[in-house]
Amino acid sequence: MNCPRCVQRIHRAAESCPHCGFSIADADAQFGIDPVQIRCLTDSAGILRRRDRQSVEAAMEKITRRFPQIFVALYTGSLGDAANIRPFSFWLLNRAVYEDAPSGMANDAGILVTIDPESKAATMVFGYLLDPFLCTQDIFECLSRAHPYWLDGRYADGFLKALNHLEVILRKKFKKARRDSKPQNPKPLTPHPAEDLGKGVRALDQTIAEPPTTEEATS
C-alpha cells in the first residue's frame, strides 16, 4: 500500500506515512474533519448528462448485484490542483456517508472513482474489504480502459468501461480467493457512525475551495 501523498510504500498498521508523515489528520486539515453526506453518484462538476447518469447508476447497481458486499461511488468535482486528487479520494472514502448506499454497508466495501475534469485526472480507491484482493495495477488497468474516452470528454462512457473491466477483475479475484480459501459467510461490516451529517456536497466543495487553517484543523 502506498501513501496518498508521497506514493511511497507504507507498512501495515502505519499510523502515518514514515516518509512524509501523512495521515488522515492531514487530509482532515485540508478538506474538513466533519463527515459529509453525499450520494454514490455525485456529479459536482456537472459533466454527466441525465441519460449518462442513468447508465452510470445502472452500472454501479450491477456491480452491487454481482458482488453484494461492494458498492461503487463516483464523485466528479474540481479540486483545483491535480496533487489534491490522491489525498482527497482517501479522505472522501473515509469521511463520506453515502446516503443511498446499500443498507448496512460501510465504506470499507466501497470503491470510489473521483474525476477532476479541470485538472484532467482521475483516481480509483477502495476500502479495506478489497484490500487483500486488489492491487494498484488492477485499479490502473481499469482506469486505462477509460483513458481514451476521458481524453474525448466522454466521462460516462469511460466510467462504464472502467466498471466493466473492474467487474472482470473482481470476478477473477473472487475465483482466486475461493480457490485459496473456502468462502465464508458474508460478515456485516460496521456501519459508518453517522455523526453530524449536516454538511452536504456544497459544503464539501466549499471546504475544498477554502481549506481550513492549521489552527482550525488542530482544534
Next chain:
Amino acid sequence: MKFLAHFTTALAVISVTLLAASPTPASANPSPAESPPPSGEIVSPFIPIPEKFIPAYFGKRPESYLIDPQKLLSPSDFRDRLAFLNYHASDSAIDLFVFVIGADQEIPAGVKLDEIIGRFFSNGRPAVIVFYYPNSVQRSTLLLSPSIANTIPQTEQRRILESAVMQANRKSNVSEQTEQFLVQVSIRIYWMEQMISGKSAKNDKVPHANLNPALSKSAAKAAGFAKLQEVVMQLMIPAAAAFVTLVIIALLVAWRRLTARHFFPVHQVETRLGGNHAAGVGAVITFASTKVPPASQREQVSDFSRRF
C-alpha cells in the same frame, strides 16, 4: 306301325353317335411313318446343339455371364441382358450364368451337366446356372453350383424356375420374355441369399431388378441414398436431443453466471494512516494530453516527483 317308326329313328341316332365316337379309318390304320418307335427307344423332337458350339458352351468356365455362341439373341438384346447380369453380379453374392440355347435344340446326351458344373463352378463365388431357351421358356432349366446346391432345397429351386417362367410368359415378345425371366431369377436369387444368410426377408426390402443399365445405376444410387437417409433419420433424434441438451446446459450456465453473486471472504485488516474505512491511494491516471498514454503512467509517482 307308329312304334316301329320310333324304334327305327332311335336306332339311327345311336348308330350316328357310335360312328362319331369311333376312330377314323386313318387312326385306326396308322401309316408306317407315324408308327410308334420300337419299345425302349425314345425319339426326341429336338436336335442337339451343333457340335461346333459345344466347346463354346461347355469347354471351359464361362468368362461372361451370358453365353450365346450361336448368337440367338439380337445384338442389342445381348448387350442389355449382359449389362443386367453384370449389374446383378455386382449387387449380389450369387452370380447368375445364362446359357442361351435354341428353342428347337437340346443339350447333347453326351454332355454331363452335373460333371461340368462340378468342374467349373466348384471354386469361386456361388452361382446359379440357367439354360434358357428363347421362344420356349418353359424348357429352361436351373442348376446351382455345388457350394449352395445342398443349401437350397429342390422345391425352392423349382419354385424359382416356375416363377421366372410365369413372368416371362406374360410377355409375348422374345426380348421382353428374356428380360422378365432374368429379372425374376435375379429377384429370387436375392431371396436365396436371404435364406442362406438366415435373415428374414421383408417384402419392402425385395430389390427391384431392372434390365436397363442406366435405370439400374440410378436404382443403386437411390438405394444408397435411401440407406443414407435412413441412417440420418436414425441419428437425427439422438443428435437433436444432444443439441437441445447442450443448449439447455449452456443457457443454464449463462443464467447462473449472470445471476451469480460473489461474496469475498472477509479478512481483518489493520487500519492505516488513521483511516477507518480505507487507506492508500489506489491508482491515478491523467488524461490531459494524448502524448501521455496510460503506459507511461503505469509507474505511480507522486505529483511532486512528476513535476521534477
